[in-house]
Amino acid sequence: MTAPKKKLKVATTSLAGCFGCHMSFLDIDERLFTLLEHIEFDRSPLTDIKEVSPDCDIGIIEGGLCNAENVHVLRDFRKNCKILIALGACAINGGLPAQRNHLPLTTILEEVYHTSPGVSNGMIPNDPELPLPLDQVHPIHEVVKIDYFIPGCPPSAEAIWKVLTDLLAGREPELGHGLMHYD
Amino acid sequence: MSHTFTLDGKTIPFAEGQTILQAADAAGVFIPHLCYHPDFKPHGSCKLCTVKVNGRQTASCTMRALPGMVVESETEEINGERRALTQMLFVEGNHFCPSCEKSGNCQLQATAYHLGMMSPHFDHFFPSRAVDASHPDVLLDFNRCILCSLCVRASRDVDGKNVFALSGRGIKTHLIVNAKSGRLADTDFTLADKAAQVCPVGVILPKRLGFAVPIGERKYDKAPISETTEGR
Numbered sequence: 001m002t003a004p005k006k007k008l009k010v011a012t013t014s015l016a017g018c019f020g021c022h023m024s025f026l027d028i029d030e031r032l033f034t035l036l037e038h039i040e041f042d043r044s045p046l047t048d049i050k051e052v053s054p055d056c057d058i059g060i061i062e063g064g065l066c067n068a069e070n071v072h073v074l075r076d077f078r079k080n081c082k083i084l085i086a087l088g089a090c091a092i093n094g095g096l097p098a099q100r101n102h103l104p105l106t107t108i109l110e111e112v113y114h115t116s117p118g119v120s121n122g123m124i125p126n127d128p129e130l131p132l133p134l135d136q137v138h139p140i141h142e143v144v145k146i147d148y149f150i151p152g153c154p155p156s157a158e159a160i161w162k163v164l165t166d167l168l169a170g171r172e173p174e175l176g177h178g179l180m181h182y183d
Numbered sequence: 184m185s186h187t188f189t190l191d192g193k194t195i196p197f198a199e200g201q202t203i204l205q206a207a208d209a210a211g212v213f214i215p216h217l218c219y220h221p222d223f224k225p226h227g228s229c230k231l232c233t234v235k236v237n238g239r240q241t242a243s244c245t246m247r248a249l250p251g252m253v254v255e256s257e258t259e260e261i262n263g264e265r266r267a268l269t270q271m272l273f274v275e276g277n278h279f280c281p282s283c284e285k286s287g288n289c290q291l292q293a294t295a296y297h298l299g300m301m302s303p304h305f306d307h308f309f310p311s312r313a314v315d316a317s318h319p320d321v322l323l324d325f326n327r328c329i330l331c332s333l334c335v336r337a338s339r340d341v342d343g344k345n346v347f348a349l350s351g352r353g354i355k356t357h358l359i360v361n362a363k364s365g366r367l368a369d370t371d372f373t374l375a376d377k378a379a380q381v382c383p384v385g386v387i388l389p390k391r392l393g394f395a396v397p398i399g400e401r402k403y404d405k406a407p408i409s410e411t412t413e414g415r
Binding site: 086089092093094095096098099101102136138139141142146148149150151153174175177180181182183 | 273274279286302306307309407
């Protein structure tokens with residue numbers, strides 16, 4: 001008799017993301033049950049685990065880097081996960097949030113908290129509890145090594161399923177026509 | 184058509200004076216390209232049509248076909264280099280496909296799909312060039328320009344208007360509008376111009392027509408670029 005196969009530990013997080021990639025992940029629908037025969041979730045917006053366990057097999061990152069906390073979380077994921085996957089356009093190239101990169105950060109904060117209509121006596125939040133924004137939004141591969149990329153905004157459930165099942169089967173992930181999308 | 188060369192082992196006939204790319208196209212064999220357009224003289228800037236001829240790399244859009252040439256195109260080496268070139272184009276501009284009106288109809292994007300580009304690999308430049316929305320019917324987003332010069336050639340050679348030009352050197356090379364003000368509104372450019380039709384990416388966009396085609400029915404949703412035969 002062989003011992004039951006050890007499940008792979010999968011952690012997920014959203015940095016400067018919109019949670020759309022997580023929703024697209026859940027769009028694999030009832031295949032989630034099949035997946036749970038092979039994996040267990042570690043830290044994730046879907047679980048209550050606060051820190052990534054040091055023995056994670058796969059880390060899935062949605063969103064780019066827009067503030068200091070994003071960078072800490074990303075480094076933590078890299079340290080504790082054997083394989084790191086960039087999920088979606090934001091993680092891959094900064095995505096639409098990176099459209100703020102041509103504006104000075106002070107101009108953006110001024111407009112949102114001081115001068116925009118509806119704001120009276122506003123002030124830019126300065127509590128040390130809050131993470132400081134980075135001057136520009138960055139793709140995650142500019143800070144840590146990324147092993148696999150799943151493009152799309154969001155990637156389709158089929159694309160996510162294809163990459164995960166390829167990885168679980170030990171195959172190099174590949175997306176053909178129809179699954180490969182940047183939009 | 185008495186002459187032939189071989190392309191990935193296939194015999195390709197060609198007429199005197201045809202380039203490798205033209206002959207391959209006529210024979211129904213796809214070689215990736217962005218700055219080449221059948222209606223214009225080759226430009227040779229995108230380098231995506233690079234092939235190996237008798238063991239040496241060269242641009243197939245400018246290389247005349249010669250009898251007996253041995254040409255390699257769909258190899259791991261050449262496609263790997265094409266992918267790297269495509270990644271360079273992506274990081275040099277702001278190619279945020281999720282909000283681009285050209286998505287699904289964009290030759291750069293479709294070529295990247297064809298080459299299996301999963302990520303842009305390099306660090307992003309995030310250029311910051313002002314959008315020109317001065318023209319009543321056309322919008323220009325210069326941050327997506329790949330400097331193929333098709334609009335320059337179309338406006339000069341077909342429309343006889345000379346609306347566009349490439350200016351600057353090195354990484355600072357950029358597309359400009361030939362008007363004293365630099366604004367498209369101050370030229371005689373119209374949507375009917377050939378130059379308005381040839382942009383392979385999302386720089387020259389007709390206003391008020393964005394997102395009119397449902398997802399699934401856009402040009403490259405239906406078939407990958409390698410199987411799309413209806414010109415551009």
